[in-house]
Amino acid sequence: MSVRRKKRMPAKVPTTSMADIAFLLIIFFMVTSNFVKEGHIELTQPRSPDIDAMKEAHISVTLDKNGDLWLQGKPCPVAVLEEGVKALLLEQSDKTVMLKIDKDTRQESYGPVFLALSRAGAELALIGEKEKE
Amino acid sequence: MPLPKPKPLFEPELSSFSDIALLLIIFFILTTTFIVPAGNKIEPPAASADPSNAEEKQLTIALTGQEILYGPRAERLSIEELRAALLEQNFRAKPPSRRIVIVNPTPDVPYELYFDVVMAIHRADGILALIEEDEKPRK
Secondary structure, three states, X not given: OOOOOOOOOXXXXXXXXXXXXXXXXXXXXXXXXXXXXXXXXXXXXXEEOOOEEOOOOOEEEEEOOOOOEEEOOEEOOHHHHHHHHHHHHXXXXXXXXXXXXXXXOEHHHHHHHHHHHHHOOOEEEEEEEEOXX | OOOOOOOOOOOOOOHHHHHHHHHHHHHHHHHXXXXXXXXXXXXXXXEEOOHHHOOXXXXXXXXXXXXXXXXXXXXXXOHHHHHHHHHHOOHHHOOHHHOEEEEEEXXXXXXXXXXXXXXXXXXXXXXXXXXXXXXXXXX
């Protein structure tokens, strides 16, 4: 008896949708990514077990290891910090200013920064690294 | 005149491109670490640099170099002892005016120590007061 074997069809996996998924993922990450704007600033943040993760604020002030002050990633002398922060706060409903200071900075450098920000009416968010207890 | 035979269409194999793209995406999803800022929010009221203006009820912490001098008797404490001493104050049960802690650092105090002390005050529900050092009046 002769049995006719069915011809096997070659398996074809539709791969066009894979490219669509890949592009959708790429677009999602491009839209939602928030890049580090202050990569050029050298600083080592202080560590403490008493801090928690917090929401990122729109205004950022940084005092780096060389004692240079940066407002929104741009150099800013301490004499004009108060006015600069006041102007930025006018555009924001949230009065929080993220303050990042190098751990070895001395009080004679960071003291005037605290006072200027306090006078500008900012709510200070002191940023550091969480240390495990 | 006979028409020339149409050339067969060149169809490059594109399915491997999407594989590479997906592999790259998976690699970056797995290896990316997001920077989440860690810190605490403080809303400091200003205090006068003149110690005679400070109320007796307000707690004062003096910082000199690497030393923490706590309270009116200027007891020398480590950061762990300070944390315990601040928790003993039970600020949570007190009104805001009795929760103010004045931190008075000397010019040589590193930010690392100041940050540790401020965070310990925040953890104990104290309110940090900034020292006004210059003559500029507050608006």
